[in-house]
Amino acid sequence: MEHIEKELKEGIKFHQIKTDKFKTNLVAIFLTTSLKRETVTQNALISSVLRRGTQNMPSQELISKELEEMYGAAFDCGLDKTGDNQVLKFYLETINDNFLPPLGENMWKVATEKLLEIVFNPLVEQGGFKEEYVNQEKENVKQRIEAKIDNKAKYALDRCIEEMYKEEPFGLYKFGYVEDLDKLNAKNLYEAYQQLIKHCKIDIFVSGILNDDIENEVMQNENIQKLQARKPEYQIPNMQLKKVEQEKVVTESMDVAQGKLVLGLDLAIEKEELRYHVMLYNSILGGSANSKLFQNVREKAHMAYVASSSYVRYKNNIFVNCGIEIENYEKALNLIKEQIEAMKKGDFTQEEIENAKKGIISGIQAIEDEQDTQVVYYYGQELSQYQMSIEQYKEKVMQVSKEDILAIADKVTIDTIYFLKN
Amino acid sequence: MQIIENLKVKEKVYMEKLENGLAVMVIPKKDVLKKYLIWGTRYGSIDSEFIVPGEKEKTQVPMGVAHFLEHKMFEQENGTNSLDVLTALGVNANAYTSNDHTAYLFECTENFYEAMDELMDYVQHPYFTDENVEKEKGIIGQEIKMYDDYPDWRVYYNSLEAMYHNNPVKLDTAGTIESISKIDKDVLYRCYQTFYHPSNMVLVVCGDFEPEKMIEEVKKRLIPNKQTGEITRIYPTEPEEIVKEKVEQTLEVSQPLFTIGIKDKPEVCGVENKNVMIKKQIAIEILLNLIIGRSSALYQELYQNGILYAQPSLEYEFSNIYAHVLITGQSNQPEEVYQKFKMEIKRFKTEGIDEKDFLRIKKMIYGGYIREYNDVGDIARMFLADSMKGINSFDYLEEMEGINVEYLKQVLNDVFKEDKMVLSIVKN
Numbered sequence: 001m002e003h004i005e006k007e008l009k010e011g012i013k014f015h016q017i018k019t020d021k022f023k024t025n026l027v028a029i030f031l032t033t034s035l036k037r038e039t040v041t042q043n044a045l046i047s048s049v050l051r052r053g054t055q056n057m058p059s060q061e062l063i064s065k066e067l068e069e070m071y072g073a074a075f076d077c078g079l080d081k082t083g084d085n086q087v088l089k090f091y092l093e094t095i096n097d098n099f100l101p102p103l104g105e106n107m108w109k110v111a112t113e114k115l116l117e118i119v120f121n122p123l124v125e126q127g128g129f130k131e132e133y134v135n136q137e138k139e140n141v142k143q144r145i146e147a148k149i150d151n152k153a154k155y156a157l158d159r160c161i162e163e164m165y166k167e168e169p170f171g172l173y174k175f176g177y178v179e180d181l182d183k184l185n186a187k188n189l190y191e192a193y194q195q196l197i198k199h200c201k202i203d204i205f206v207s208g209i210l211n212d213d214i215e216n217e218v219m220q221n222e223n224i225q226k227l228q229a230r231k232p233e234y235q236i237p238n239m240q241l242k243k244v245e246q247e248k249v250v251t252e253s254m255d256v257a258q259g260k261l262v263l264g265l266d267l268a269i270e271k272e273e274l275r276y277h278v279m280l281y282n283s284i285l286g287g288s289a290n291s292k293l294f295q296n297v298r299e300k301a302h303m304a305y306v307a308s309s310s311y312v313r314y315k316n317n318i319f320v321n322c323g324i325e326i327e328n329y330e331k332a333l334n335l336i337k338e339q340i341e342a343m344k345k346g347d348f349t350q351e352e353i354e355n356a357k358k359g360i361i362s363g364i365q366a367i368e369d370e371q372d373t374q375v376v377y378y379y380g381q382e383l384s385q386y387q388m389s390i391e392q393y394k395e396k397v398m399q400v401s402k403e404d405i406l407a408i409a410d411k412v413t414i415d416t417i418y419f420l421k422n
Numbered sequence: 423m424q425i426i427e428n429l430k431v432k433e434k435v436y437m438e439k440l441e442n443g444l445a446v447m448v449i450p451k452k453d454v455l456k457k458y459l460i461w462g463t464r465y466g467s468i469d470s471e472f473i474v475p476g477e478k479e480k481t482q483v484p485m486g487v488a489h490f491l492e493h494k495m496f497e498q499e500n501g502t503n504s505l506d507v508l509t510a511l512g513v514n515a516n517a518y519t520s521n522d523h524t525a526y527l528f529e530c531t532e533n534f535y536e537a538m539d540e541l542m543d544y545v546q547h548p549y550f551t552d553e554n555v556e557k558e559k560g561i562i563g564q565e566i567k568m569y570d571d572y573p574d575w576r577v578y579y580n581s582l583e584a585m586y587h588n589n590p591v592k593l594d595t596a597g598t599i600e601s602i603s604k605i606d607k608d609v610l611y612r613c614y615q616t617f618y619h620p621s622n623m624v625l626v627v628c629g630d631f632e633p634e635k636m637i638e639e640v641k642k643r644l645i646p647n648k649q650t651g652e653i654t655r656i657y658p659t660e661p662e663e664i665v666k667e668k669v670e671q672t673l674e675v676s677q678p679l680f681t682i683g684i685k686d687k688p689e690v691c692g693v694e695n696k697n698v699m700i701k702k703q704i705a706i707e708i709l710l711n712l713i714i715g716r717s718s719a720l721y722q723e724l725y726q727n728g729i730l731y732a733q734p735s736l737e738y739e740f741s742n743i744y745a746h747v748l749i750t751g752q753s754n755q756p757e758e759v760y761q762k763f764k765m766e767i768k769r770f771k772t773e774g775i776d777e778k779d780f781l782r783i784k785k786m787i788y789g790g791y792i793r794e795y796n797d798v799g800d801i802a803r804m805f806l807a808d809s810m811k812g813i814n815s816f817d818y819l820e821e822m823e824g825i826n827v828e829y830l831k832q833v834l835n836d837v838f839k840e841d842k843m844v845l846s847i848v849k850n
Contacts, residue, residue: 021454022796023431060725064717068782071789095789099431132726140731146676147752152571255674257570289509299503302560305568323568351510358512358533365531369456371796 001368003378006215008204010229014218015378017207019368024093025108025208026371027115030379031088032201032234035169040086041141041176042184042192047077047088048137049189053123053130057114066114071095073111075118082383083237083314084169090119091372096209109217112206120197120223128186129193138181145175149254152420153306156260157319160418163250164264169235170315201232203382205375237314237384239274242266248416260420261332263320265309265340268411272386275313276396277404281412282311282318283356284348284405285339290355292339292348297322303332318412326421333417343409346402353402360397364390423637428816431795435805435816436633442647443621445809446640448633449801455531457629458798459538461545462525462806464624465617467595468657468743469522474616475651483613484604485590486562486597489519490555491610493562495526495544497554504544513537521591522741523810529799534629535639542643548614550607559602566596573675573848574750581681581748581846584669588658591744619650624809628802657743662687663841670847678849680756682763684747685842691742692812700813700821703738704787705833706747708825710736711783712775713766714749720766729755729762741811747837760845767838775827775834784822791818 002018033043057063067073073094080087092115094107123130149155158173165171184192206214218224267278286293286309297307309320324332342348367377367390381387388396423438436448467489471482495517496504508515513530515537526545528537569575582592596602627636664685689699714720716733724730734751753759794800794815801815808815 023792024796059722061717061722065782068717068786070785071792072786073789074793093793095792099792136726136728139728143677143731143752148676150573150675150679153568255672258564258567289505289515295506298561302557303564305561305565323564325564325567355510355512359509359514362512362514362531366456366529369454369797 005382008219008224009227011232012202012224012227012229013204013382014215015203015205015382016210016214017205017374017378018210019207019371019374020209021369022208022371023096023099024371025096025111025206025210026375027092027108027112028205028375029090029115029119030203030205031119031196032082032085032203032232032383033196033199034233034235035081035084035086035172037172039192040172040174041180042189043086043088043196044079044144044174044176045134045137045141045181045184045189046193046196047079048141049129049133050090050118050122051075051077052133052137054117055121055123056117058123063118070107070110071100073107073114079174081170081172081174084235085383086174090115098209108206108208108210108214112214112218113221116221116223120226122193124190128190131186134184134186134189138184141175142178142181145173145178148173152254152256153260153321153323156262156418156420157321159250159252159420160262160264160319160416163248163418164317164416198228199230199233201234202227203379205378207371207375239270239272239316242268242316242415245415247414250416251419251421253421256420256422258323259326259329261322261324261329261336262418263336263414264416264418265318265320266413266415267316267318267408268413269316269408274408277400277408278311278313278316278318279360279397280353280356280400281343281405281408282309283360284352285309285318285343286320287311288356288359290352292342293320293322293336296339297332297335301331301335303328303335317415329419329421337414340412340414343412346406346409348405350402353400353405357397357400361394364393364397423634426814426816428819430819431792431816433795435814436637438637440620440641440644442644443619443649444640444644445624446637447624447626447805447809448631448636449626449628449805450631450633451629451798451801454630454798456529456798457531457534457627457631458527458529458802459534459541459625459627460525460527460802460806461541461625462523462623462810463617464522464622464810465524465613466520466522467593468590468741469617469655470590471656472616473654473656474612475653480656481612483609484597484601485593486595486602487605487609487613488524489596490558490562490602490605491613492517492519492524492526493558494550494555494610495548497549498544498547499549504540507540508537511537511540515541519595520807521595523807525806527802538639539643542640545618546645548611548618550610552607555605555607555610559605562596562602563599566594566599569594569596573673573679576671576673577679577681577750577846577848578748580669580671580848581683581844582746584666584844584846585664585683585685585746586744587661587665589660589744590657591741616653620644620647621650622653624806626802626806626809628798660743664844667843668845668847670849672850673848675848675850677752677754678756678847679752680750680759681846682749682760683844683846684838685844686740686745686747686837688740688742688745696811696813696817697821699740699811700817701825701829702833703740704818704821704825705830706738706837707736707787708780708783709830709834709838710738710747710749711786712779713770714763715783717782720762724759724762729753729758756845756847764840764843767834767840770834775830777827780827780830784825788819788822791822
């Protein structure tokens with residue numbers, strides 16, 4: 001495995017991950033831009049419209065047919081909220097030539113060209129996107145925004161985040177807002193696209209069994225040539241010290257069979273180095289089957305099937321998730337609070353720490369065995385502007401001590417308690 | 423030991439049937455750190471009526487026992503829980519129950535053999551008490567309720583309810599709060615002793631291993647087991663007809679979810695008949711993509727008219743007692759999707775299948791099969807699930823070639839019948 005990166009132009013980076021572990025080659029383009037209420041909806045719509053057609057493949061049907069012809073090259077695009085950034089992600093995964101009938105198709109090259117075309121050479125008519133596509137995609141994005149309620153557990157988590165980050169970028173919904181769709185049209189959306197492409201951070205990844213000339217091919221690509229150097233406008237994630245306010249309780253009703261309880265926890269820490277300590281803290285609190293939440297809420301009290309926590313490192317929060325009987329709200333909440341208190345008292349052993357480390361390290365070691373995980377791992381480094389090998393990463397985790405975890409426990413406060421009931 | 427190599431995907435599987443009847447498969451993956459072990463038994467949610475080998479009377483158990491048993495297998499006599507022990511080793515352990523099998527698994531990068539010790543030990547040593555069975559009812563009860571809140575889960579089960587009169591495939595894998603209340607330790611022991619015999623089981627390992635040595639490692643960890651006779655599984659007779667064409671449920675959703683189901687006649691599963699099953703499955707996959715796949719005229723029309731916003735998922739599920747096509751998506755006009763889908767099938771039946779389109783979709787599906795071999799977990803799970811039906815996963819890559827337009831037409835006429843279709847809707 002080899003990871004090589006090269007700045008093609010200022011603000012535009014090309015990353016090669018040379019690996020022979022997979023049957024596939026993966027090309028990914030990430031457009032990173034600051035998350036803002038004014039642009040969140042239009043960016044979601046742009047991502048949707050780009051899939052519809054390019055200058056050379058003017059319809060979705062043609063794009064689909066070309067990809068099917070390439071042994072079902074898998075195209076995917078998505079939106080992510082990474083810290084205070086909105087990231088437009090585009091992927092194209094193809095079968096490596098070694099596993100195809102011998103036609104010498106040079107699949108990665110075609111794939112790279114196609115994906116660059118989809119992102120940087122959209123179908124333009126009369127100085128705007130194609131109107132029909134924009135109108136249809138407005139409906140599509142509207143549907144996606146409204147679909148937020150369909151997965152109730154995910155909805156509860158999204159709502160908790162919104163409550164915690166009211167009036168802040170991270171509180172925005174990544175697909176945007178229905179009322180903002182009205183004012184968008186083929187023309188102003190295309191202008192917004194041009195601004196985005198001019199100013200966003202661009203990262204292009206290729207992973208797989210790669211030819212040596214790939215870098216040249218990409219540099220010569222006309223869609224890349226068209227792009228200008230830029231000082232990219234995005235937010236470098238940094239640990240923010242949160243103003244600790246009073247614990248907020250939000251309860252909402254919906255037609256649900258089971259109550260969904262989410263606790264948003266704040267961590268009053270600033271140093272980047274401390275995130276390894278938080279990983280351990282989270283693992284012991286609710287990150288595994290041996291954790292306090294799983295053992296006490298599920299196994300001992302039999303109150304839940306799901307009882308866990310996860311760490312959102314870009315924002316320095318931990319979220320506790322539980323699905324419970326609605327009338328057990330008080331009991332479950334107290335039990336969760338007891339676990340957070342137990343962590344503060346240091347009610348965990350050296351053995352538990354060692355076990356948690358093993359689990360985390362196993363996950364780190366598996367990064368190289370998963371193509372998309374590996375891409376996201378290097379993107380995370382790129383975004384945070386630090387470089388760390390897998391070995392160094394493991395080392396950081398190994399060094400965490402009980403005192404370190406206790407120090408984290410001390411900085412944990414409950415920010416918001418969100419409960420979805422019927 | 424049998425070695426099968428597939429030159430298309432460039433992988434090998436080493437297979438051995440041990441003396442006690444256990445089938446072991448090893449798929450070596452050089453230079454990959456991740457390792458995966460999965461041990462499954464042919465016992466799923468559909469198996470609630472059977473004759474225990476050596477007995478005459480049939481046994482009937484409440485629905486949800488296979489899944490309940492899966493939960494309880496982790497509990498050990500010495501007071502430990504194997505899930506905790508495995509997690510403490512830093513491995514990612516889990517288990518699942520499907521319609522036709524139950525499986526125990528772990529994935530790791532280190533401590534493989536310690537984890538293998540633990541997994542093979544707990545699967546061979548059940549320990550059920552009144553108390554530990556009782557407490558699990560609370561946990562599984564919450565699992566059932568969690569699924570009650572998943573609209574995609576409801577729309578799926580409701581479509582099965584509409585298709586099947588008696589077939590147990592329509593029953594929730596986890597059972598109901600009511601059915602699991604009847605489960606006790608005796609039922610669990612009885613099912614364990616019937617279905618967890620090595621001759622009813624398959625163990626698959628994928629990772630950087632020497633296959634011969636791995637098979638020895640498996641043998642070392644097996645406890646002696648008497649040969650038993652065949653398990654007789656009793657399934658109710660199922661008419662070919664559907665129950666009712668339409669079924670609706672109310673849940674709070676942004677837009678209706680729908681599943682179009684097509685009830686099909688199950689083929690005899692097993693090694694003798696595997697080519698028939700595989701060819702049919704591939705043909706149905708190709709047909710579904712031609713009719714309503716991403717590049718199809720119908721999908722493009724529905725998308726442009728705002729009736730579909732995303733490609734529906736296309737599936738064919740089968741065992742030796744059930745077989746059905748499922749098309750699942752979200753739409754503000756599910757009836758319209760259903761009617762258009764039926765019309766499109768008629769059009770295909772009269773106008774025929776375009777050779778160019780067929781070849782393109784075939785290429786796409788071939789690529790999809792190759793892609794399955796990227797991850798050790800995907801590979802091991804695939805080989806296990808296929809083996810439950812008597813299929814070797816490599817066969818899909820080989821049977822592809824024999825499929826032509828003539829055969830597709832035959833399957834189109836045999837399977838895509840209007841009077842076998844149902845529409846399940848979940849909406850506000």
